Amino acid sequence: xxxxxxxxxxxxxxxxxxxxxxxxxxxxxxxxxxxxxxxxxxxxxxxxxxxxxxxxxxxxxxxxxxxxxxxxxxxxxxxxxxxxxxxxxxxxxxxxxxxxxxxxxxxxxxxxxxxxxxxxxxxxxxxxxxxxxxxxxxxxxxxxxxxxxxxxxxxxxxxxxxxxxxxxxxxxxxxxxxxxxxxxxxxxxxxxxxxxxxxxxxxxxxxxxxxxxxxxxxxxxxxxxxxxxxxxxxxxxxxxxxxxxxxxxxxxxxxxxxxxxxxxxxxxxxxxxxxxxxxxxxxxxxxxxxxxxx
Amino acid sequence: xxxxxxxxxxxxxxxxxxxxxxxxxxxxxxxxxxxxxxxxxxxxxxxxxxxxxxxxxxxxxxxxxxxxxxxxxxxxxxxxxxxxxxxxxxxxxxxxxxxxxxxxxxxxxxxxxxxxxxxxxxxxxxxxxxxxxxxxxxxxxxxxxxxxxxxxxxxxxxxxxxxxxxxxxxxxxxxxxxxxxxxxxxxxxxxxxxxxxxxxxxxxxxxxxxxxxxxxxxxxxxxxxxxxxxxxxxxxxxxxxxxxxxxxxxxxxxxxxxxxxxxxxxxxxxxxxxxxxxxxxxxxxxxxxxxxxxxxxxxxxxxxxxxxxxxxxxxxxxxxxxxxxxxxxxxxxxxxxxxxxxxxxxxxxxxxxxxxxxxxxxxxxxxxxxxxxxxxxxxxxxxxxxxxxxxxxxxx
Numbered sequence: 001x002x003x004x005x006x007x008x009x010x011x012x013x014x015x016x017x018x019x020x021x022x023x024x025x026x027x028x029x030x031x032x033x034x035x036x037x038x039x040x041x042x043x044x045x046x047x048x049x050x051x052x053x054x055x056x057x058x059x060x061x062x063x064x065x066x067x068x069x070x071x072x073x074x075x076x077x078x079x080x081x082x083x084x085x086x087x088x089x090x091x092x093x094x095x096x097x098x099x100x101x102x103x104x105x106x107x108x109x110x111x112x113x114x115x116x117x118x119x120x121x122x123x124x125x126x127x128x129x130x131x132x133x134x135x136x137x138x139x140x141x142x143x144x145x146x147x148x149x150x151x152x153x154x155x156x157x158x159x160x161x162x163x164x165x166x167x168x169x170x171x172x173x174x175x176x177x178x179x180x181x182x183x184x185x186x187x188x189x190x191x192x193x194x195x196x197x198x199x200x201x202x203x204x205x206x207x208x209x210x211x212x213x214x215x216x217x218x219x220x221x222x223x224x225x226x227x228x229x230x231x232x233x234x235x236x237x238x239x240x241x242x243x244x245x246x247x248x249x250x251x252x253x254x255x256x257x258x259x260x261x262x263x264x265x266x267x268x269x270x271x272x273x274x275x276x277x278x279x280x281x282x283x284x285x286x287x288x289x290x291x292x293x294x
Numbered sequence: 295x296x297x298x299x300x301x302x303x304x305x306x307x308x309x310x311x312x313x314x315x316x317x318x319x320x321x322x323x324x325x326x327x328x329x330x331x332x333x334x335x336x337x338x339x340x341x342x343x344x345x346x347x348x349x350x351x352x353x354x355x356x357x358x359x360x361x362x363x364x365x366x367x368x369x370x371x372x373x374x375x376x377x378x379x380x381x382x383x384x385x386x387x388x389x390x391x392x393x394x395x396x397x398x399x400x401x402x403x404x405x406x407x408x409x410x411x412x413x414x415x416x417x418x419x420x421x422x423x424x425x426x427x428x429x430x431x432x433x434x435x436x437x438x439x440x441x442x443x444x445x446x447x448x449x450x451x452x453x454x455x456x457x458x459x460x461x462x463x464x465x466x467x468x469x470x471x472x473x474x475x476x477x478x479x480x481x482x483x484x485x486x487x488x489x490x491x492x493x494x495x496x497x498x499x500x501x502x503x504x505x506x507x508x509x510x511x512x513x514x515x516x517x518x519x520x521x522x523x524x525x526x527x528x529x530x531x532x533x534x535x536x537x538x539x540x541x542x543x544x545x546x547x548x549x550x551x552x553x554x555x556x557x558x559x560x561x562x563x564x565x566x567x568x569x570x571x572x573x574x575x576x577x578x579x580x581x582x583x584x585x586x587x588x589x590x591x592x593x594x595x596x597x598x599x600x601x602x603x604x605x606x607x608x609x610x611x612x613x614x615x616x617x618x619x620x621x622x623x624x625x626x627x628x629x630x631x632x633x634x635x636x637x638x639x640x641x642x643x644x645x646x647x648x649x650x651x652x653x654x655x656x657x658x659x660x661x662x663x664x665x666x667x668x669x670x671x672x673x674x675x676x677x678x679x680x681x682x683x684x685x686x687x688x689x690x
Contacts, residue, residue: 006513013505020503114330122334124526126562129537136539145537148505217537218502219529219562223332227500259506262495267467269506270498 005141010259016148018255019155020214025232025239025247026162027206033242034179034199037090037101041108043229045082045204049074049211050220051116054125067130067216075209082204086197094196109225117222127215147216154213158206159248166244175199179242234273238280240290249288320356320363321627323348323617324383325394325610326404328371332500335525335558336606337396339598340419341366343607344393346597347614357618358625364614365389371396373403380407390627391415393613398422398442398470405435414620414632418613419606421445422469426654433633436650438612438657442470444685445574445661446477449520449551451683452572452663453478454486456547461489462516464507464531466523467496474522474551481688492516500527504534512543519544524552529563536568546570555666556605560675569668569675574661577608577645580672581662581680590644602672612643616650616657645682651689660684 028042052074053067060066085108093101128134133146166172177185178195186192210228218224231254239250257276261269280287325344328337344364352361365387369376376395383389384407392408392415395401401420408415409432417425417437424430426437453461461482465471475494482489493514495507511519523531528550535541541548548571553559555573557580579595579602582588590611594603616639621627624635640649650657664677 003513006509009509009513010506013503013509016505017503117330117334122338123558124335124529124562126529126533126564126566128564128566136537142509143539147537217530217534219526219533221332221526221529222330222334223500224502227502231502258503262506262510267496 003141007263008140009142010263011256012142012144012152013148014255014257014259015252016152016255017258018251018253020151020210021231021235021254022155022248022251023151023158023213024207024210024228025235025251026158026244027203027210028232029236029239029242029244029247030162030206031200031203032236033244034175035090035094035196037093038098038105038241039203040102040105040229041085041112042203042207042232043225043227044109044112045078045207046211046214046228047220047222047225048081048112048116049078049208050127050215050218050224051120051125051211052077052208053212053215054120054127054220057127062128062131064131067127070127071209071212074212075205078208078211079201079205082207083197083201085204086200090200091193091196113222113225120220122222125220127220129216151213155248155251159244162244171198234277237277237287240284240287243287243290246287246289318360320361321358321391321621322363322365322387322389323614324380324387324389324392325364325366326369326376326379326383326392326400327366327394327610328396328400329366329368331371332526333371333396336419337369337371339604339606340396340610342598342604342610343594344610344614346594346607347611347618349597350593351614351618357621358627360627362614362618369395369400371400373397373399376400377403377407380404384411384413389413390629391617391632393418393610393617395420398424401425401437402430405430405432408432408434412629414617414629414636416613416617416636418609421474423473424469426656428654431655434629436616436633436636436655436657438616438648438650438659439609440576440659440661440685441656441689442473443477444659444689445522445551446474446479447481447688448574448661448663448683448685449549450478450481450485451688453482453518453520453547453549454489456518458517458547459489460492460515460517462493462495462511462514462519463491464495464497464511464519464521464523466499466501466527468499471496471499471522475520478520478551497523502530504531505538508535508538508540512538512540516544518547519549521548521550521554522552523550524554525559528552528554528559532563532568532571533566536566541568541571548572550574553605553661555662555664555675555677557602557674557676558604558606560666561602561673564674567666567675569666572663572665573677574663575605575677575680576661577605578662578677578680579603579605580676581682583682584644584646586642587644608644612641612645612648612659615641615643616648656689658684658686658689 053070056070136145235250240246261272367379396419401417465475550573556575579591620635624631637652660683662680664680666675667678
């Protein structure tokens with residue numbers, strides 16, 4: 001059995017992966033929870049977030065603080081794109097069958113990934129970690145890069161911010177109401193169309209932010225969109241589509257199962273994750289913290 | 295009357311044109327190559343290398359007095375799509391030859407199509423040993439890429455010289471990753487019997503988070519690490535490994551045989567590259583060992599409008615070189631005659647003289663290996679010295 005410091009390091013890397021995935025999956029889950037649309041293009045927004053961050057870093061040049069500007073700018077750019085997509089295209093699909101919605105988001109994946117290729121080509125791009133956070137520190141014998149710590153803290157921070165907005169603000173009440181009954185909310189005089197656009201932009205913002213923040217830890221390449229969407233999908237299925245805390249829980253479970261799967265049965269770690277998803281689907285098809293669809 | 299005369303004259307002209315054109319009919323070469331998705335990173339420049347070769351050759355009058363026409367199609371790095379595209383090129387576009395494919399899934403699949411249609415097929419990039427294995431070999435398939443056996447053994451030769459005994463591996467869990475790692479481990483144990491394999495990690499192909507794998511490996515305290523993680527995935531992997539202090543822990547005794555030291559990779563990573571590790575590459579614009587190579591790089595640089603041109607273009611270039619040399623030698627475009635001409639054919643390529651072996655249709659295509667260092671001449675790391683490892687002694 002490996003020594004305890006190593007077990008700690010392993011669970012920590014699982015936690016980092018979980019918090020990062022939560023960032024992406026929360027946007028996916030939010031959009032589904034309110035709009036009832038499974039947005040396959042969410043991974044593409046994530047990819048565009050990474051590319052935009054790269055592009056802005058190129059424009060700004062290296063220097064302290066630049067990366068954060070780039071990350072924020074990238075997330076905002078992706079949010080704007082999300083707004084445009086929702087307002088001009090998605091809007092017409094809410095009354096259609098789910099199959100058409102899925103096909104549409106899939107078409108979006110193909111189109112946007114080709115657009116990204118036109119802009120940035122096929123060569124891999126790389127963003128450096130911000131100079132403030134290139135170091136690492138040791139804790140109980142485990143090496144923890146500063147940047148991983150940031151992701152580790154950012155996950156719960158965003159979760160709390162979300163919880164606060166949804167539970168404690170007027171806009172949050174509207175969003176929750178829209179998820180439950182769109183017509184009644186509209187009848188009460190709330191501009192549901194605009195609310196939908198805002199929610200879609202918020203979800204896209206989270207996807208874009210996830211892509212921008214992960215860029216220093218990964219390569220930015222064509223194809224990163226479809227890789228992440230599968231993982232995010234597993235997370236929301238385990239946790240419950242549309243459930244906020246479910247997504248959080250799903251991400252935590254995913255991260256730990258994967259990490260310790262790698263430790264215990266290296267060749268079956270992926271299998272463990274999907275087996276878990278299958279088990280959840282059989283026992284609670286609506287996910288651990290989700291509620292059954294009407 | 296006059297009008298009718300003109301009409302007849304025009305008509306006969308129209309009829310004449312195809313006849314005149316027929317003498318100039320180009321030799322058609324089909325190139326199925328991934329041009330979308332992550333593998334386009336290599337497929338795209340490889341195609342450009344082939345196109346440059348064709349342009350240069352056509353400017354000099356082509357081969358046997360005929361021009362070459364290269365028909366490039368996106369194979370999407372998918373075996374089924376590659377097969378579909380190859381069939382279409384043969385049946386609809388009537389290509390005379392196939393040069394192309396990239397992944398180890400596409401290569402063997404298209405090889406079957408080539409066999410069925412009796413069309414010469416030259417694979418410039420797929421590395422799987424399967425492609426030219428005895429039970430899969432047929433008269434029309436040839437390879438000018440390195441193989442998993444050659445790659446794994448080349449790395450083992452290098453690692454055997456390091457003062458280490460505890461070795462670990464990190465490769466993707468699929469055919470290429472497994473084969474090249476197996477070749478490495480077996481050859482290393484043969485040339486340095488005291489060595490111990492302390493850990494083997496197998497992330498899935500396309501893994502994005504390597505932290506748990508790296509942690510698990512560090513816990514086994516290896517002294518050296520072999521990896522075949524390639525392309526953009528190597529960028530992701532090494533960024534995460536560097537942040538965890540992995541390379542420091544193994545004192546940069548690391549060899550990446552998934553083309554980890556290409557100028558494209560070191561350039562895109564800049565200061566994030568783990569300078570000091572060993573890596574390989576099919577080509578490097580700064581190698582310049584021969585005048586032929588220096589000349590090739592200058593032309594490619596101009597063609598791609600890139601100061602530091604791609605290291606993958608060479609594979610498309612060499613593939614076309616072998617094909618056209620064989621056509622010249624056979625003095626025919628007949629598939630059987632060209633296939634015959636390719637056996638034992640030696641060609642002066644920019645990387646030196648390469649020969650296709652008669653017994654397995656495999657060229658002795660080695661790769662450049664070297665320790666990466668920072669060079670003040672370039673804004674990124676380079677292999678110094680970059681040594682061309684000729685695989686001839688250990689191809690079998």
